[in-house]
Amino acid sequence: MKNFQLVKASSPQSAVAIIAKDTTSKFIAGGTNLVDLMKKSVSTPNKLIDVTGLELTKVEALHGKTRIGALAKNTQVAEDDSIKEKHPLLSLALAAGASQQIRNMATVGGNMMQRTRCPYFYNTDMPCNKREPKSGCGALKGYNRMHAIFGASDNCIAVHPSDMCVALSALDAVVFVEGPKGERQIKFTDFHKLPGNTPEKDNTLERNELIVAIEIPDNNFTKNVHYLKVRDRSSYAFALVSVAAALNIQNNIIQDARLAMGGVAHKPWRLVEAEAYLKGKPVTEANFNYAAQLAMKDAKGYGENTFKLKLAPNSIVEALTIAASKS
Amino acid sequence: MAKSTHNSHEGQQEGTNSRRDFIKKSGMLTALALAPPSFVVASENKWDEKLAGYFETVPLSIEVNGKMQSLQIEPRVTLLDLLREQMELTGTKKGCDHGQCGACTVHVDGTRVLSCLTLAVMQQGKKVTTIEGITSGKKLHPMQEAFIKHDGFQCGYCTPGQIMSGIACIKEGHANSKDEIREYMSGNICRCGAYSNIVNAIEEVKEGGKLS
Numbered sequence: 293m294k295n296f297q298l299v300k301a302s303s304p305q306s307a308v309a310i311i312a313k314d315t316t317s318k319f320i321a322g323g324t325n326l327v328d329l330m331k332k333s334v335s336t337p338n339k340l341i342d343v344t345g346l347e348l349t350k351v352e353a354l355h356g357k358t359r360i361g362a363l364a365k366n367t368q369v370a371e372d373d374s375i376k377e378k379h380p381l382l383s384l385a386l387a388a389g390a391s392q393q394i395r396n397m398a399t400v401g402g403n404m405m406q407r408t409r410c411p412y413f414y415n416t417d418m419p420c421n422k423r424e425p426k427s428g429c430g431a432l433k434g435y436n437r438m439h440a441i442f443g444a445s446d447n448c449i450a451v452h453p454s455d456m457c458v459a460l461s462a463l464d465a466v467v468f469v470e471g472p473k474g475e476r477q478i479k480f481t482d483f484h485k486l487p488g489n490t491p492e493k494d495n496t497l498e499r500n501e502l503i504v505a506i507e508i509p510d511n512n513f514t515k516n517v518h519y520l521k522v523r524d525r526s527s528y529a530f531a532l533v534s535v536a537a538a539l540n541i542q543n544n545i546i547q548d549a550r551l552a553m554g555g556v557a558h559k560p561w562r563l564v565e566a567e568a569y570l571k572g573k574p575v576t577e578a579n580f581n582y583a584a585q586l587a588m589k590d591a592k593g594y595g596e597n598t599f600k601l602k603l604a605p606n607s608i609v610e611a612l613t614i615a616a617s618k619s
Numbered sequence: 620m621a622k623s624t625h626n627s628h629e630g631q632q633e634g635t636n637s638r639r640d641f642i643k644k645s646g647m648l649t650a651l652a653l654a655p656p657s658f659v660v661a662s663e664n665k666w667d668e669k670l671a672g673y674f675e676t677v678p679l680s681i682e683v684n685g686k687m688q689s690l691q692i693e694p695r696v697t698l699l700d701l702l703r704e705q706m707e708l709t710g711t712k713k714g715c716d717h718g719q720c721g722a723c724t725v726h727v728d729g730t731r732v733l734s735c736l737t738l739a740v741m742q743q744g745k746k747v748t749t750i751e752g753i754t755s756g757k758k759l760h761p762m763q764e765a766f767i768k769h770d771g772f773q774c775g776y777c778t779p780g781q782i783m784s785g786i787a788c789i790k791e792g793h794a795n796s797k798d799e800i801r802e803y804m805s806g807n808i809c810r811c812g813a814y815s816n817i818v819n820a821i822e823e824v825k826e827g828g829k830l831s
Contacts, residue, residue, distance in 0.1 A: 293695045
C-alpha cells in the first residue's frame with residue numbers, strides 16, 4: 293500500500309475544509325472497502341481524513357421521521373429497536389449484507405460510498421472506465437455474470453453492491469450532506485447515478501462534501517416487508533439479484549407498495565411502475581406476476597448475466613409473496 | 620488425537636529453537652543471500668534505517684491483551700500486520716488479507732472486527748484482544764476446549780479467527796440455534812470444511828452458559 297498522511301477531523305466543517313484544500317485526500321470511516329482498494333492500488337490517496345471522531349453516530353426516532361447519523365455502524369442500525377419496529381425492511385437488508393465483523397466496522401455513510409465489486413474495476417491490469425476513464429469496459433464483452441441488466445451504458449455495466457441502499461431507496465430516505473456552502477439534502481433515489489458517459493462517478497456527491505446523516509420518513513411498512521437476496525452461497529456473498537419489498541395491506545387490498553432491486557443496476561433500482569400497479573389491487577399471485585413483468589420492461593442481458601432476466605422477475609414475485617404472508 | 624496436537628504445540632513453545640524462530644531466521648538469511656551486493660553494503664552503513672526514516676511514522680498508544688503499548692508506526696500499517704510483524708503475536712492469521720475469510724478476526728473494545736481491513740493508526744487508545752489474550756496461564760478458554768472436543772478444525776489455520784468470532788457470536792446473542800450460528804459465523808471461512816463441528820462447539824459453549 294502506498295503510504296499516506298492521516299489527519300483527524302474535529303467537525304464536519306473542518307473535514308470539508310481539509311478535503312477542499314487537497315485533491316488527493318479522501319475521507320475514511322470504517323475503511324472496509326477503502327483499505328482494500330488501497331491495498332490493490334485502485335485508490336491511492338496521499339491523505340486520509342479520519343472522520344470517526346465526529347459525533348454522527350446516533351439513531352434517533354424524531355417526530356414523523358427517523359434520523360440516522362452517517363457514522364452509525366451497520367450492526368448498530370440493524371439491531372436498533374426503533375429501526376426494527378418502524379423500518380424492519382432496513383434491518384433485514386443490513387443483516388443480509390457482508391459478515392458480522394464487517395457490519396461491526398462499516399458505517400451508514402461508508403456503505404453508501406462503497407465502490408462496485410466488478411472484477412475489472414479491481415484489477416489494475418484490465419481496462420475499466422470507472423477506474424481509468426476512457427480505458428474501456430472489460431466487462432461489456434467479458435466476465436459479466438454479476439453485472440447490470442438495467443440502465444447500463446457501453447461505458448460501464450457494473451452494479452452497486454449495497455443491500456442497505458436498496459432498502460433506503462425503497463423507503464424514500466433523504467441524504468444530508470455538509471459542503472463548503474453548508475448543508476444540503478439529496479433524495480436517496482437521486483444520490484446514486486447511472487453510469488452514462490461518466491462511470492467514474494458513482495453518485496451525485498461533490499468531492500468536497502461529507503454525508504452527515506440520512507432521514508427516513510415514517511410510513512406504514514412495519515409488517516409486510518421482506519428483503520430477498522439471491523446469491524451464490526446462502527450467506528456472505530454479493531447479490532446476483534436482491535429485492536426489497538414493502539406492502540401496506542388492509543383487508544387483502546394493497547394500500548401502498550414499495551419495491552427496489554439490488555445487483556441489477558449502477559444504483560439501487562426502484563420499481564416505480566410496479567409499485568403504482570400494485571396500489572389498490574388485491575393480494576393475488578396474478579397481480580404479483582404482472583407487477584414483475586412491468587418491472588422487467590427495459591431489462592437487457594449482456595451474455596453471462598442474461599439468466600438475471602428470468603431470475604429477477606421470479607425474485608420480485610417471491611419477495612412480494614413472502615412479504616404478503618407475514619402476519 | 621486432539622490431545623497430542625495440543626502437547627506438541629506446548630513442546631515447540633518451550634524449546635529454545637522453535638520452528639517459528641527457525642523459519643524467521645532462515646527467511647532472513649535467504650533474503651540476505653538473494654539481495655544485490657549494493658543493498659548489503661547499504662544495510663551495513665545503516666542506510667536502511669535512514670531510508671525508513673524517510674517514511675513518516677506516527678505514535679500509537681494501544682492496549683493489546685491487557686498491556687498498554689506505546690509504538691511508532693507508519694499510517695499504512697494494518698492492525699493485523701502490527702500484531703504479527705511488530706508485536707510478534709502470530710496467533711492472528713493472515714488468510715486473504717482482503718476481508719473475505721475472517722482468519723484475522725480480533726476483538727476491538729469487545730467487538731469482533733477484521734484486523735486486515737483495520738488501520739492500526741485509527742485504533743488510538745482502543746483495547747485489542749487476540750487469540751493469545753482470551754485466557755491467562757495454561758488453562759484453555761472454554762471455546763478452545765470445545766473446539767478440541769468437537770474436532771472443530773483440521774489444518775487449524777482459520778481456527779484463531781473462528782474462536783474469536785465464536786466467542787463474540789455468543790456474547791452478541793446470535794448463537795440461539797444452529798441456523799443462527801451458521802448465519803453469524805458466515806464471515807469465517809474454513810477450507811477444510813469443519814463447519815458442522817465448529818457449530819457444535821459454539822452451541823455447546825453457549826448451552827454451558829460459561830460466556831454471556
